[in-house]
Amino acid sequence: MKRIITTTVINQSGVLNRVTGLLMKRQFNIESISVGPTEQAGISKMTFVVNVEDERKLEQLLKQLQKQIDVLKVNDITDKAMVMRELALIKVVSSPAVRSEIYSITEPFRAAVIDMSKNVTTFQVTGEPEKIDALVDLLKPYGIKELTRSGVSAFVRETQKAPAPQQLSIL
Amino acid sequence: MRDAATQTIQKSGADILIESLKEQGVEMIFGYPGGAVLPIYDALYKNPIRHVLARHEQGAIHAAEGYARVSGKAGVVLATSGPGATNLVTGIADAMLDSLPLVVFTGQVATTVIGTDAFQEADIVSITQPITKHNYQVKNVEDLPRIIKEAFYIASTGRPGPVVVDIPKNIATGMSSAQVSEEVRLPGYQPTTNPNYLQIQKAVQVLAEAKRPLILAGAGVLAAKATSELVAFAEKYQIPVTNTLLGLGGIPGDHDLFLGMAGMHGTYTANTAICECDVLMNIGARFDDRLTGNLADFAPNAKVIHIDIDPAEIGKNVPTDIPIVADAQKALIALLEQPITGPDTTQWLQKLTHNKNSYPLQYSTANKQGILPQQAVQLIHRLTGGDAVITTDVGQHQMWTAQYYKFNNPHNWVTSGGLGTMGFGFPAAIGAQLAKPDEKVVAIVGDAGFQMTLQELSLLQELRLPVKVVIMNNQSLGMVRQWQETFYEERYSQSLLHVQPDFVKLAQAYEIDAYKVETLEDAEEVFRKAFESNEPALIDCRVLQLENVYPMVAPGKGLSEMIGVISK
Ligand SMILES: Cc1ncc(C[n+]2csc(CCOP(=O)(O)OP(=O)(O)O)c2C)c(N)n1
Secondary structure (H helix, E strand, O other): OEEEEEEEEEOOOOHHHHHHHHHHHOOOEEEEEEEEEOOOOOEEEEEEEEEOOOHHHHHHHHHHHHHOOOEEEEEEOOOOOEEEEEEEEEEEEOOHHHHHHHHHHHHHHOOEEEEEOOOEEEEEEEEOHHHHHHHHHHHHHHOEEEEEEOOOEEEEOOOOOOOOOOOOOOO | OOOOOOOOOOEEHHHHHHHHHHHOOOOEEEEEOOHHHHHHHHHHHHOOOEEEEOOOHHHHHHHHHHHHHHHOOOEEEEEOOOHHHHOOHHHHHHHHHOOOOEEEEEEEOOOOOOOOOOOOOOOHHHHHHHHOOEEEEOOOHHHHHHHHHHHHHHHHOOOOOEEEEEEEHHHHHOEEOOOOOOOOOOOOOOOOOOOOHHHHHHHHHHHHOOOOEEEEEOHHHHHOOOHHHHHHHHHHHOOOEEEOOOOOOOOOOOOOOEEEEOOOOOOHHHHHHHHHOOEEEEEOOOOOHHHHOOHHHOOOOOEEEEEEOOHHHOOOOOOOOEEEEOOHHHHHHHHHHOOOOOOOOHHHHHHHHHHHHHOOOOOOOOOOOOEOHHHHHHHHHHHHOOOOEEEEOOOHHHHHHHHHOOOOOOOOEEOOOOOOOOOOHHHHHHHHHHHOOOOOEEEEEEHHHHOOOHHHHHHHHHHOOOOEEEEEEOOEOHHHHHHHHHHOOOOOOOOEOOOOOOHHHHHHHOOOEEEEEOOHHHHHHHHHHHHHOOOOEEEEEEEOOOOOOOOEOOOOOOOOOOEOOOOO
């Protein structure tokens, strides 16, 4: 099952290495990862998308992360009301003949043109990963020259709809 | 500025290090010098803390582990950058898996050349990251006092473990006025030591209703110094106890409630008790696969109570019904404070006693000439009264020692459990003897494993510690040979040692008294003489080559499928 996990970490050098190394050592598969500073100086936040087999594996993952000295907080936010965004840059082959057709595709996705040359247009799009997947699929037939995605960044919404799901046994 | 009032004393990183170590109460350092740590060695020269010069960094770190294990204090290691640091890797991994507190200082090339493949540069922080509890590279001299303080705190609190502090050469020579004392502030590290009251009550309820309860006690009991509480609890409720390999000594080896060790080479009684118990209370053990055997077959009918200071151990391998995150001593005290009626274990204990009497650890001497390794261990036990500090290497001799040396004291058993490191036993004995100068220390090692760190004979010669090295010489990589006999149709690929040094001459070259024994009578005489002496000694104890360790749970099998169980 796919889980979205955020960790707040002290921004020491090597902390990313430490956390990804831990996941590798324990055989967890990272699907995406994004890291950046937070509003607090010296504190960074990582968002992982991880595939785990079951609840027990998940509990183990969270506990192992929590065990790291530089990790302040670990949250599995998958089942909470949250905002989740990813950024993608997509370079599409776009001869003048198909350009307007391509625009009509990208427009509903609110993709912005950020670079352009005679036969190539670069779009920037943000949204949930599924939305980006969908746009990429639609653009594929025209020829994608280059694609890069930032990995998911996420946090919980200020107000939660339902009470948060039951916490795992001991964290 | 010339203003005397605001002028502070500048000290070098190396001096700050030595001062911080003194402040931590460090009494000795195990190490080996080299270019990157010369400033630190120079500071040691001026300002002596006892330094123990091993002849190989692996020897230094295993000695520090032995010291840590019997003293309960953090072992301190110092090595140079690059090859010095990488020679420590095995010991660091060993300390990690056996939760031993170590603070390991490695030299590093100067920060100005880190990352350029400079002479003797190795990225030891990345190398050791998966095998340390935590590690640091010091980037500013000012950080040194804080980092050292944190390193000791992390290594020796919560679940103990190794911490590496990598010190670039220019940090050791850099000047700073940083003060030594600073509070440890680690917001991401707050080990839970007090048990949750509700969980304790739940445990009590489950135990009260149990018919066949069993305590599995691991090294966590020893680390928490909870052995008297363990014995008090077991006695109060008449609950039988089994130990993991590393937990031996948690309850006296001859206690009525003790069933012997559990696991791959555990006793029939202990392993079947695990299969049959209805409540299994694990205190400070991590359900290692050598203990559990096939998990599908492990304690199938039991409610599991798991007490551990490391929350990540709970539920890792075995699903737990009642998790208690706590220091083992605090948890046992909390449990002892609860009024429990029951359980009634009379019938259960009767059955276990019957099993103990019917299926004791035993070996056959029929048609065998020469010394059996089991007999040698029993002899050592008899001559030391079960009170010596015993270290072992890894292999058959280790399992025989675990089986036949009945440990009376909690801090007299030093072995490499989790990593199973050959070469551990001998240097660990030197460290143990340094920690406990007045106790008898015996290193029981294999002829193969001894050859992995025998250069430390030179250290033994220098220190003249009364360590006794007993080589269980079966002229083979015994445990490997046993597996090849059992699982590879006697294809002894690379496990028979046709060429051996003359261990007696070897020891004599180091000016250490040495003996070779080939009969039990000789062994008795030589052991007795050696154990009474206050000098180091080495005994090349020739034992039968083809003897095997039984009983055994074959790899992949469950605890109920033991082989080699013989009834009396
Ligand atoms: C460093 C290391 N290399 C290899 C092994 C695998 N191994 C486990 S036991 C063993 C044989 C040990 O032989 P010896 O030291 O003579 O002890 P014995 O089993 O004969 O008592 C080997 C090679 C190990 N545990 N450690």
